Amino acid sequence: MSERPRLTIPDAGMLGTARTRRDVLKMMAMGGALVMLPSAIACSDDDDNGGLTGPGPNTGNAVTIDFAKPGDVGVLQFAYALEQLEADFYTQVVNNFSGSTAFSAAEQAILTDIKYHEVLHRELFKAALGATNGFTLTPTYGNLDFKNRTAVLNAARDFEDLGVAAYNGAGQYLTVGANLTLAGKIVSVEARHAAVIRDLINPKSADFAPNAFDDVKRPATVRTAAQGFVVDKLTFANPPATFANAPGTNNTTG
């Protein structure tokens, strides 16, 4: 199959203002834009995770993610919301290492790496979306005990599994090939996180990958799960009307 030019995702400024004629043409010609997908949060509708549910929903600021925005911006915002939650979660986890014996040194190194990755994902989306399309969420975890190994790992597992399912489910709404590739670059790292966390919970078992075909979840399903961990009210405008599921008995509902 032929190789294809890779359209790079524009940075923040490019969303609103093309800087050169070449950029303008690229945006016109390729339908230029950004984006990605969701990653995630804790989840409750999956029989193979812990059924974690958050304390929300809430009364904070309303954050509307508009899937009708041109150039895949809505999907990018969806991903940004989820990466904000993941980054904040692992930041809390790492901040709670001090004075705690919950995690071994090796486990702390793993969780710290994951925190780095999630923070970088968040910052990339923040830079790409810019002030116009960006927003800042305030996460909330209820009474989650960040010094309890089991509680933290179970929550991490659920966040990672939901993130994987969210990206897998939102990929189909991307319209620009380069954006799909970028989403792919992130989702596989989320899947690596999920497998490693699951292997910490039950080492050398078959638990690292529950299904031959990973979950592919609708954005609305992911939003419902994520809402429990956000003070702000997450709302979709112009949500996708159609959904293509993947094979597998676990993928019967999306």
Place this chain on the structure above:
Amino acid sequence: MTTDTMISNIDPEILDTLDARASEIAQGASVDSKIAALLALGSIPIALGALAKDAYAQTPAAVLDVLQFALLLEHLEAEFYTRAVAGAGLIPAADLALFTRIRDHENAHVTGLQGLITAKGGTPVARPAFDFTAKGALAGFNFTGAGQYATFQAVAQAFEDTGVRAYKGQAEFLINDKPALSAALSIHSVEARHAAVVRKLRGQKGWITGNSRGDLPPFTQGVYDGEDNGTQATVVITGLPGAAANGGINAATEAFDEPLTKAQVTAIITPFLP
């Protein structure tokens, strides 16, 4: 701005794409009637924009090509793990559950892809007679005995990390076939789970740092070339706020897996093909 000056600023790659698309159209590929109308009107810049987007519209043949390529990779993995799990004394009991799960997944991927290909009117590619000695690079390897376990694990890591990159590289070619895309994405993340757990079992990080192949043999370097990319969507990751305090360049490369082209993947697996 005149049409000429606009065209002079078009990326040569885009023109190449259009040229290829034009050939497809000439060969009978369908073209959106609106694009045809724009072309007829001589509205080149507008038609160009529309066609460039249309160039992403992959033909059923192109989608089948992707699925057949994926099936070949899954055949390779399925055969590899099937022989390993059945191999006398190869995998210690403590690690058997993990590798049996991977075997079962790869077999399910083979079956799933065969179904997709058949449903699209294709004939699924048959399983070749693979050479797991990699044309002598792994001389004597035959899935037998505890002494070969380290080699098996190393090849498993290389296959899984390759699989992740291969699916990632093909995803964009499925962008207009949503069911095929969802299936591919669903498999892609499972391959990443496999890769991470095998890496962890081998004492490696679950994610890839820079373009390091770690303790794998030199002939596997192609599996990791390009993984040291530090720029995503034109953004230099280490230049982002807080990047220095969040792992620097190592984390910047770990946080993003990179795609491989079909040609790159083919080069990696060729030693294992008949």
